[in-house]
Amino acid sequence: MRRKPGQESRRVGLFSLLIPILGLLLLATAGCWDHLEMPDVAWILGMGIDLGSKPGWYRVTAMVINTRTTFGPVGPQGSATEPANFVVSAEAPSLLEASRLLTARLGRRAYYVFADVIIIAGDVAKQGIAPLEDFFSRDRQFRRAQRFLVAKGLASDILDVRGTVEERPSILITKALDHAGQTGLSEMVTKGQFEQMMSNPGQDPVLPVVERVPTESQNVGRFSATLPELGGTPAEPSSPPEPEGVPPESPSSPIMEGGVRSTLQVTGLAAFRNDELVGFFDGDETYGLVALRRGFNNTPLTVTLPPDQTPPLVRIAPPSLPPGKGSSTQYHSVPATPPGSSTRPPAGRLSALLFASAPQIQPLVTPSGGLRFRVILQVNATLTEVWGGYDLLNTEVLNKVKRSIEQEIRRRIQVALDRCAKLQVDPVGFGLKLYRSHPQRWSEVQQHWPQLLASTPIDIRVELRTLNPGLSVGVPMHGRRGTEGSNLRR
Amino acid sequence: MWALGTHLVLGTATIYAPGIVTQFAQQDAWLAVLLAGMFLAAGGTLLPLLTLAAPGKGLLRALEERTTWLARPVALVYGLFLLHLEALVTDEVSTLWQQATMAQTPATFFIVTVGLLAAGAARAGLETISRVATLVAATLIVLTPLMVILGLNMIHFDEFRPVLATGWEPVLAASQPATGFFNEVLLLALIWGNMGDVRAASRNRGQRFWQAYRNVLLIVLTTTLISLVVTGVVIAAFGPREVTRMLIPTLEYLRVIRLGEFLQRLESGTLFFWTWSIFVKAAILHFLACEAWAVTFGLRDAKVVSLTLLGPLVFLALSLTRDPVHFQNYIMVWGFVSFPFEVLLLAVSLFFIWLLQGRVRPPESRPAPSDHPRKVARP
Incomplete structure (x- = not known):
């Protein structure tokens, strides 16, 4: 299509405008007076x-x-000294x-x-x-x-x-x-x-x-950590051998x-x-504080169940074979280990990974001016270790385990809140929540908020919504279940 | 028309408006931006009225047709205001780049570069500017939701609470500078007739009004939405108090975006597109200023003064260069400063155009171009 002279000049004008713009911007983004050279x-x-x-x-x-x-370049041995x-x-x-x-x-x-x-x-x-x-x-x-x-x-x-x-x-x-x-x-x-x-x-x-x-x-090059909550004491450090190729006074050591x-x-x-x-x-103060501020993100928790809450071990009895059917396989019942009779960890301990978003913190202001907070934390957990051979398919057992986990989380949160009260700080942001929901009430209390928070009741509710057992529901060494009061697995 | 109007607002609003508006209204700053959009929607009715009063004409040309004794002073006032505004915008580029990355590069470099390019763009013509504006506006519209998506993990809607805790007064106060940015769309009145619908003559007055007003509403919708998103996202990410501390909150937001080790430090690319947007705004303002000065001197063609205005522009920009903090203080009252020029003068001129409708002189009786033959407009 034949272009008119005006169209041609406009196209030229457009390109002649764009090219210097791009060029000057490229120069500008290259740094001008502020250019930096790596050396x-x-x-x-x-x-x-x-x-x-x-x-x-x-x-x-x-x-x-x-x-x-x-x-x-690297050194002659292939590693930088x-x-x-x-x-x-x-x-x-x-x-x-x-x-x-x-x-x-x-x-x-x-x-x-x-x-x-x-x-x-x-x-x-x-x-x-x-x-x-x-x-x-x-x-x-x-x-x-x-x-x-x-x-x-x-x-x-x-x-x-x-x-x-x-x-x-x-x-x-x-x-x-x-x-x-x-x-x-x-x-x-x-x-x-x-x-x-x-x-x-x-x-x-x-x-x-x-x-x-x-x-x-x-x-050298190996590091092991002992977490305080798992107990035990760190091994006594000894003088390790010097690594090869590293002089003793080198700043690299x-x-x-x-x-x-x-x-x-x-x-x-x-x-x-x-x-x-x-x-x-x-320790536990940090654990509880992080739970209040951010929730849990694949965070571990180890719970030791009190003895009176330890569910009974499942006793194994040999299955009764149908008449006429013989079997060369011998089944043995495994008695429960008497307490303190072995070096195994005591029964009633479990570990879980917790997942939870940040808790809901609700300020409750009464018409008379009273103030309290409600903290609701909804958690999902996945069991990773269970010492004691529980039958997690048993609803009663499962509920006891859930309550234990909830109680432990609540305990740690309370420990954190006690520490906040002692230091008179509010890292969780209770005051911020009050400001956002009741700005008028906040304006009345903000001057002496740390002292007031220390005496404000805080209701902590931990709800364990799901407890995943992982890919297994039990330890294989106890064999098959008996018939007394438990479900048969076929 | 949409692209030109969008750039007239967003070239400055996305950079400075969030911080200034938040200083007044804190977490209710988004309400102030919304109010500013509504004010623009109301004030934008002046542009369709111009279409009805003087179809196919810009404000100053329409006024010049009726009377030169009024057109010249009005054009002079517009010319000075537009030159001042363009100098501020040109200086904005230097402030932005110096604060963001290039502290040692002198402001003169940025001012002369942008001024030169804006003058060249104005000389190339409105169509060239609008084509570039369309391209950049489309890019900005794509970048805005992308900016939000990349920073989703930083956004907390709790930062908008408590809503209206201090009442409507701070919101109304905050809408004042925001309105100052938005009302710059009304400066398009100077070239409004150049962008009119060629079929307008075949419609009745109501249809012509709606046709013109629809274009204004499209500009209002785009600019308000983008300004709302930008203001809201920085408040949701940092909280109102932090935003108040920042010189350019939008830039800080981009500096924080970090997705893994690869997608981070995105401010350089965004600065590149922002500079385009500011340049387009400077080019539009330069074109408008040329139009105003052309009417002041009785010239037919506005392009002839584009390079001539470069000198005063650079001089003014260098004189206006000040501390960013003082610049922010000036912007805080920009709504009051700009209102007489962007709204009142337009309304008064429109009134006289309507009043003097019967005094339109035939082309032969109008003053002949007093400029050199080679300055006659090319077909």
Whole structure:
């Protein structure tokens, strides 16, 4: 089709407009004055903040990628002998000045964009995090998705540990936080979430706690953990042999403390009132608090049933054979093991994986001004270990097991609430719930909310909706069931 | 027409409106955006009235046909206002890029680049601008729900509670700056006749009104919906208090989106499309400013002043460059600042157009083009 002259000029005009636009935008997105070259920056994966040697000063520690091992050639044996990262510290009256000192010491511009973790020492947190938050909020290198943690001890010590499974402490911490829900020992909190908790009315922030712990294993590269709730004591650490190819004074080897290697552990939560650290949640307190804040996500729970609630073992009797039918198979009845007569774990213990979304928290305000809260937590559980040979197809047995699990969850939640009352903090957000549902009532109580919450009744309801037995309903070693009062399986 | 009107609003509203509106109304900011859309739907009736009063004509050209003693001052006021607005928009690009990624790049670079491109686009003509606008508007409409979907795990609808806890006053106060952004659609009155329906003459007045108003409603619907989604999603993700702290909440939302190790750090791509949108808005405003200044000087063709206006534009943008915080404070009262120009002046001009209907002069009696022959409009 023949184009008119006007159409042709418009098409030319359009293309002549688009091409310089694209070109200039490409130039702009390439960086212009802000272009960055890889050799000019120091890639920082983790940042730690401690108190400086002088009053009012901070000590900033950065865990920097060793680009020679990360991007450079490997050694003749096929494995790099240099550490994957190294740690640099600087002290200054402000975080920005400390960061600039780091740049001077590194010879490269400190680049925090890829910093996964920001670790704040407990002593710094006690003085208040608000000044640090201000720095992290304004600088565009820091993102809301970066993880915040509180260190028990020095933050620089945390970053100076070489992990066993994961070499870089920041990645080790990140992975531990990602799986925190599966342990019930802590919770991941990002910078943005911490800021949001600080700004929300009626809620106090919390942060996960990281600490350095000695490893128990005598073999380098192996790490075993004993969870407190499972009982037992960690093995005595001994001096392990030096790994081959690693000189004893090399910064790549884990820090030695009296011959003991160290690794990192993320357990517990740090409680803040406004922006000041006021205490810690440990063990069952953390478990209950995480349940109240986020629910359960594949979280384990071990329950020991009291003796009077232990359902009777199923006794096995040889099946009666039909007349005329012989069998060479001998069946034996297995008597119940007398209590304390063997080294086996006592009957009446079970473990389960819990799944639940965050609980419903309902503030109830009476016309007279009384206040109480109702917490409803609906849980689904999957059994993973059952010691005692229960017949889970028995409704009575199943209900007893369910009630035991519910009681244990309720107990742990209550322990967490007691700790909140003692510290006078509200990390769950009861005040926030009250503000959203009854803003007028909140305006009346917000001034003395922590004290009021400690004396406010909280009704905890845990409903175990489904209890999955897993792929098996019993242990195979007890044979087939007898006929007395139990169902036959055909 | 839809694409031009959409960009006139969204070029700025999606970036600055959420934070400013939330400062006033907190979690009820979405109500304020809704109110602003309703106000625009009401004020947008002025555009179809222009169609009835002066079919096929823009506001200033229609006024010029009837009287030059009124048209020239009105055009001058519009010209200055549009130049001022375009300078703000051009400066917005530098603020956005400097805050987001390029702190060391001087503002002059962004201002001169965008100004030059906007002038070139205005010279290329309205059709060129509208084609680019259509392309970018479609992209923005696709990006908006995508933005919501990618950040679904961050969204908590509890953040919208309590609703209207402090009453309607903060919501009405918040609707003021939002209305200032939305009412920029009414600036299309200057070129409204260029986009009219060619079959309008065959319809009765009611049909012509509805035909024109339908286009306005489409713009209102698009802009209100997208602004509502953007404002709502940042409040649902961060909470109203955090949004109040942020300079550009929408940018912060994009920075937080993280799906695995692959889909993260998406703000660069979004900045790219936002820059297109802001550029299209600057180009439209430049075209409108050219039209206003052309009427001021009695020129037939508006394109001849497009490059001429580049100098004052850059000078004004550089003079207006200020701290982002001060810029935000100015935007807070933008509804009051812009209302006389975007609504009142339009209404008054419309009134005089209607009043002076009998005074339309034949083309031969109108002043001949006083410009150089080579500046005569090309067919």
